[in-house]
Amino acid sequence: MKKAASMFLMLIILIASFALFGCEIMPEKETIVDNSADLAYTLELEGITPEKVIVTKAQILELGKTKEVVYDEENPCYASDKTDEFNNLIPRIVKGVYLDEIMEHYAYGTTTTSFSAITLRGTDGYETVLTSDTYNEEQGGSKMIVAYYYEGIVLNESESSGALRMIVPNQVANSWAKKLKTIIFSDAALTPPEPARLNFVELLGDSYDGTFAREETTGAGTFDYTYYGVSLSALFADETLTAETTDKMYLIAWDYITNGTDYFYRQYTSWKSNEYYSNAYLIYREQEDQGEITDEIRAPVFDGANMQKGMSVKNVLAISVNDTSLITLSIAFERYDTDTDNRIAFGELLELVNLKEDAVYNVFNTDEAITVITGSDLSAATLENNGGVYLLHYGVDSVLTLKSIELQ
Incomplete structure (x- = not known):
């Protein structure tokens, strides 16, 4: 009886052993990522x-x-x-x-x-x-x-x-x-087209001022921003600026950058298509939600409601599109007033926007009086910033209070 019991126990152990060996341990299923x-x-x-x-x-x-x-x-x-x-x-x-x-x-x-x-x-x-x-x-x-x-x-x-x-x-x-x-x-030429009309941002008055709003998401959350500045669409409306839908806008900036070691200013040119510049602004101030309105650090900033993050251009020095140009005088004096005497060579600005020396121009002063000046005389002139009033010194000893310039 004991012998039979022992044999039965051995049989159970043998069957269990076969069962264990027969059970294959399945490996963990590999996750296959389809990156095709x-x-x-x-x-x-x-x-x-x-x-x-x-x-x-x-x-x-x-x-x-x-x-x-x-x-x-x-x-x-x-x-x-x-x-x-x-x-x-x-x-x-x-x-x-x-x-x-x-x-x-x-x-x-x-x-x-x-x-x-x-x-x-x-x-x-x-x-x-x-x-x-x-x-x-x-x-x-x-x-x-x-x-x-x-x-x-x-x-x-x-x-x-x-x-x-x-x-x-x-x-x-x-x-x-x-x-x-x-x-x-x-291979397009990088020189802006010669303008028939040249204006200056600081001398436009406030009739072109406007705002736009945009929702922006940062690491701190989502906020509603309001931006304040000069509306380019308003400038297009009265032909201070002109453009066809196929025209590119030249944006010349004088911006503070670094090469990884040293900090310095450098002039560079950016182009924008009509889709982006037609409703853009030159921004001077901004407001987060309903908070305090603050000045833009590197104004004016070219920006607009339909522009993606990173498309803005800071410290805009000049804009040229079709046959019109616009210069920011505050940035121009930062760029060219190397002697810090509130005077710059006017020819620097003419070269910037490709105004020709061999032409004749109507120069408007602040009361809309017109003075006819040759391009060569304009190129040799000096522009003075006298407390926000811009005096054009030309010829031997002639002076006028500058407003705008048009090709005759």
Whole structure:
């Protein structure tokens, strides 16, 4: 009986052993991320050939295996005009490929320096136009990086930066572009068209003043902002400025930036299309919710309700569109009054907006009286800021109180 019981127990153990060995432990199921859509994302290059050059993100990532550019914690990347509350530059971590490398491999060996201007467009409607002094190293610019990694995030379309982001190290922030989709290369002349009419922001009066409101989200929450300044649509309405829908607007800024080591002012040009400038403003003050109205630090700021974050241009020195120009005298004196004697060479302003010396002009003073002055005499004139009254000294000893200038 004991022997039978022992045999029965052995049988139970044997069966249990087979059962255990027969149970295969299934490995944890691997999560497979489908990134095929991200790899298929395309970057469009226009203006190089008659047809668009299409480059996939997969091709850019493949190029990055051998040509990757890295800015890390020890060697971060900076936008030259972006600082924190303590006025320190904000470091950015970036991985990507130089645009020139992409063009060399996938766009017939062309380079950015072959073009005088480059337009960047994002899937969110963002648009900015860069002139060669921004991206041509020989002119003080920086090589452009198409980034696929930004601030610890591998970029894709669902991220705030989008699938690709354009980075231009040590250049102003509005030369960077998130959600990058299209790059347009141009050989267009960078010289503004000769104006038939020249006005000055400080001498316009307050009849063009206006406001616009915009909701903005920051790390601290969402706020309603109201901006106060000169309405460009009002200037277009009475033809102080004129433009066709196809005309680009030249914005010349004199802005305080840094190269990562030193701080300095630099003049640069930005272009805007009619979609953005037709309802834009030159902003001087702002208000958060119903709080105190405060002055813009680097006014005037070109901005508008339909512009994406980063499209604004600070310290606007001059605007040119079609056959009209507008100069900000306060910024002009910052730019050209190197002797700090409240006087500048008027020819500097004429050269800025491409006013010709071989023409004749009607110069209006503040009571609308007209004085006829040749372009050569205007070029040799001096403009004095006498407590907010601008005196034009021309000829031997002639003086008038300046208001505006028109081509005769």
